Amino acid sequence: VTYLRVKIDGKMKDFRTIWMENSVVKMIDQTKLPYKFEIFTSKDHHETARAIKNMVVRGAPAIGAAGAYGTVQATIEATKTSSFDKTLKKYVNELKNTRPTAVDLFHAIDRVLDQVRNGTTNGEWIELARNEADEIVRESVYACKRIGEYGNKLIKNGYKILTHCNAGWLACVDWGTALAPIYVAHRSGKDVFVFVDETRPRLQGAKLTAWELEQECIPYAIIADNAAGYYMQKREIDMVIVGADRVTVDGSVTNKIGTYEKAVVAKENGIPFYVAVPMSTLDFDITRDEIKIEERSGNEVLYVYGINHREKFNEVRIAPSKSKALNPAFDITPSEFITSFITEKGIFKPNELKKLKRKKSEMISTC
Amino acid sequence: VTYLRVKIDGKMKDFRTIWMENSVVKMIDQTKLPYKFEIFTSKDHHETARAIKNMVVRGAPAIGAAGAYGTVQATIEATKTSSFDKTLKKYVNELKNTRPTAVDLFHAIDRVLDQVRNGTTNGEWIELARNEADEIVRESVYACKRIGEYGNKLIKNGYKILTHCNAGWLACVDWGTALAPIYVAHRSGKDVFVFVDETRPRLQGAKLTAWELEQECIPYAIIADNAAGYYMQKREIDMVIVGADRVTVDGSVTNKIGTYEKAVVAKENGIPFYVAVPMSTLDFDITRDEIKIEERSGNEVLYVYGINHREKFNEVRIAPSKSKALNPAFDITPSEFITSFITEKGIFKPNELKKLKRKKSEMISTC
Numbered sequence: 001v002t003y004l005r006v007k008i009d010g011k012m013k014d015f016r017t018i019w020m021e022n023s024v025v026k027m028i029d030q031t032k033l034p035y036k037f038e039i040f041t042s043k044d045h046h047e048t049a050r051a052i053k054n055m056v057v058r059g060a061p062a063i064g065a066a067g068a069y070g071t072v073q074a075t076i077e078a079t080k081t082s083s084f085d086k087t088l089k090k091y092v093n094e095l096k097n098t099r100p101t102a103v104d105l106f107h108a109i110d111r112v113l114d115q116v117r118n119g120t121t122n123g124e125w126i127e128l129a130r131n132e133a134d135e136i137v138r139e140s141v142y143a144c145k146r147i148g149e150y151g152n153k154l155i156k157n158g159y160k161i162l163t164h165c166n167a168g169w170l171a172c173v174d175w176g177t178a179l180a181p182i183y184v185a186h187r188s189g190k191d192v193f194v195f196v197d198e199t200r201p202r203l204q205g206a207k208l209t210a211w212e213l214e215q216e217c218i219p220y221a222i223i224a225d226n227a228a229g230y231y232m233q234k235r236e237i238d239m240v241i242v243g244a245d246r247v248t249v250d251g252s253v254t255n256k257i258g259t260y261e262k263a264v265v266a267k268e269n270g271i272p273f274y275v276a277v278p279m280s281t282l283d284f285d286i287t288r289d290e291i292k293i294e295e296r297s298g299n300e301v302l303y304v305y306g307i308n309h310r311e312k313f314n315e316v317r318i319a320p321s322k323s324k325a326l327n328p329a330f331d332i333t334p335s336e337f338i339t340s341f342i343t344e345k346g347i348f349k350p351n352e353l354k355k356l357k358r359k360k361s362e363m364i365s366t367c
Numbered sequence: 368v369t370y371l372r373v374k375i376d377g378k379m380k381d382f383r384t385i386w387m388e389n390s391v392v393k394m395i396d397q398t399k400l401p402y403k404f405e406i407f408t409s410k411d412h413h414e415t416a417r418a419i420k421n422m423v424v425r426g427a428p429a430i431g432a433a434g435a436y437g438t439v440q441a442t443i444e445a446t447k448t449s450s451f452d453k454t455l456k457k458y459v460n461e462l463k464n465t466r467p468t469a470v471d472l473f474h475a476i477d478r479v480l481d482q483v484r485n486g487t488t489n490g491e492w493i494e495l496a497r498n499e500a501d502e503i504v505r506e507s508v509y510a511c512k513r514i515g516e517y518g519n520k521l522i523k524n525g526y527k528i529l530t531h532c533n534a535g536w537l538a539c540v541d542w543g544t545a546l547a548p549i550y551v552a553h554r555s556g557k558d559v560f561v562f563v564d565e566t567r568p569r570l571q572g573a574k575l576t577a578w579e580l581e582q583e584c585i586p587y588a589i590i591a592d593n594a595a596g597y598y599m600q601k602r603e604i605d606m607v608i609v610g611a612d613r614v615t616v617d618g619s620v621t622n623k624i625g626t627y628e629k630a631v632v633a634k635e636n637g638i639p640f641y642v643a644v645p646m647s648t649l650d651f652d653i654t655r656d657e658i659k660i661e662e663r664s665g666n667e668v669l670y671v672y673g674i675n676h677r678e679k680f681n682e683v684r685i686a687p688s689k690s691k692a693l694n695p696a697f698d699i700t701p702s703e704f705i706t707s708f709i710t711e712k713g714i715f716k717p718n719e720l721k722k723l724k725r726k727k728s729e730m731i732s733t734c
Contacts, residue, residue: 200593211687222665223693224625226623230698233627261593261596264596264635314675316672322581324588325588328597331594
């Protein structure tokens with residue numbers, strides 16, 4: 001068992017991004033990072049749903065874990081009502097209606113529900129739900145660790161690596177996807193340097209990836225998203241690694257807005273572009289044209305949240321008071337811009353994804 | 368004579384970005400926009416140099432005008448010392464050492480100095496400097512207006528146009544470069560919509576371009592720089608127009624960081640990418656490899672400046688307290704990504720720039 005290591009008041013402590021204690025879900029509050037390290041306690045499925053929606057927890061695999069644990073909470077709560085099935089369905093829909101793009105959320109919830117259906121008593125329902133949620137989390141941590149080991153093989157000593165958004169510990173239960181290979185490389189003694197796209201509008205790069213790299217003492221620099229192309233053009237970036245919220249069978253990658261631009265510019269400059277994903281992020285049921293891109297509030301662009309010189313939380317407006325903004329949260333990068341996928345089953349070219357379809361169903365059926 | 372129109376307390380007033388009254392240079396304080404409309408008064412060359420450095424005035428043609436007026440101030444001040452030539456040289460170097468990338472600054476200062484050399488008395492020196500500075504400003508306004516008229520021919524009714532950074536009125540003395548065609552199109556009755564890249568790290572798009580478009584009542588939306596590719600991929604952008612700080616004879620464009628990424632993604636999607644520049648921005652003396660890219664403080668990335676909910680100026684930190692950032696202010700877009708240049712002499716393909724070299728020397732010699 002591995003845990004992410006967090007420096008708190010100068011001491012190393014072990015944490016995971018999200019875990020469950022009895023009927024309570026606990027998670028690192030990612031809206032407070034990098035300023036404060038706080039644990040958010042969610043006492044029921046309703047609070048868990050709200051935490052997903054408000055991005056207290058975010059990142060595809062972490063959202064999956066939150067969905068799984070939230071479904072356990074929903075199951076526990078539903079046993080206390082007179083209509084278990086109807087109530088559970090209603091509660092679960094609340095969990096599903098939080099964020100539309102990450103497939104892990106729906107996969108995880110459905111896996112727990114499928115197990116619950118095998119039960120006949122309150123006790124069985126709860127136990128089956130809890131066991132399946134724990135299994136999803138175990139698989140997730142294992143998958144991320146394997147992604148790190150496979151990805152490490154691609155990283156040479158001295159590499160400078162660009163990443164976009166946060167696909168680290170905080171986006172998963174542990175290790176991360178895009179950052180896992182960097183952690184494994186660094187722990188194995190390789191020199192690495194990370195260019196961290198700040199990742200507007202929510203600044204997950206500047207806030208979360210930078211914070212994670214600080215914990216691991218990995219050298220890095222934050223850059224404006226606009227500067228990634230500059231460093232690629234100057235050959236100061238050896239490879240790009242990003243995560244993904246959804247990968248379709250044609251090899252298209254739905255990920256944080258801006259990923260598409262970075263991939264196009266990487267290809268133009270002959271820089272390899274890797275997408276690190278657990279198998280749970282592969283969605284073979286739909287094509288890329290069916291993916292619904294979440295449009296978030298324009299206020300996320302117009303207001304920037306941080307702490308001021310008095311170390312107090314504050315929000316500043318960066319535009320005229322009447323301005324409107326458009327804010328798509330994700331974009332889709334076609335397979336032609338992707339060098340390879342780094343998964344827990346190995347490294348695959350986009351056109352090899354089809355054969356993973358079989359492997360994936362094997363994996364799920366045997367877990 | 369045209370002037371940019373500013374709504375102040377509900378009334379339209381005419382302004383230019385920068386002008387001179389006796390020995391005082393006045394300019395719209397662009398560090399206060401879009402929150403407050405204030406005129407910054409610079410009483411000597413030293414304050415003018417600091418205003419350029421601190422981006423009270425910014426944008427290649429506006430910096431050129433500031434450099435010209437600052438040189439008039441330096442000339443006036445030097446006449447009051449015992450060593451005119453030596454002092455003038457020292458003062459002018461202070462003006463030149465403010466921002467290294469925009470060629471207009473150096474061109475404008477040298478043009479004024481060349482005229483001053485023709486004088487022999489204090490009175491002549493000052494008059495020659497002032498006349499040449501006024502001429503530079505006249506040419507700049509005329510050039511921007513012509514750029515608007517030529518560029519307007521490329522804009523069809525209903526066009527959605529992406530722009531990066533601010534190359535409008537505020538970047539020039541009047542009209543703008545990239546925005547001039549949009550203003551001419553809108554005033555001639557065409558429907559246009561502008562996607563405004565917020566333009567991190569300094570947010571000139573969200574702060575200045577949005578403010579200008581508000582004054583002209585042109586519909587627009589601010590987007591995170593990361594979202595430009597998304598809208599290009601969806602074919603919601605018909606054309607891109609940007610300005611430039613320097614264009615070399617091979618057709619390479621030095622402009623605000625992020626321009627290169629937008630140009631690469633535009634080409635990938637078959638969207639025309641135009642660069643609007645006055646001839647004064649063409650630099651035929653150097654190649655693109657000799658261009659010095661300004662590296663600005665990483666704090667411009669790590670801290671975001673705006674106003675809080677009490678309408679007070681505030682600055683928030685968006686990263687861990689120990690984080691470092693890299694902050695190149697410009698990038699270089701090779702000619703292969705540029706559809707055409709929109710200049711006051713007409714519209715030219717990158718490989719036609721060489722013939723402008725002759726036209727340019729003609730223009731300067733006859734002005």
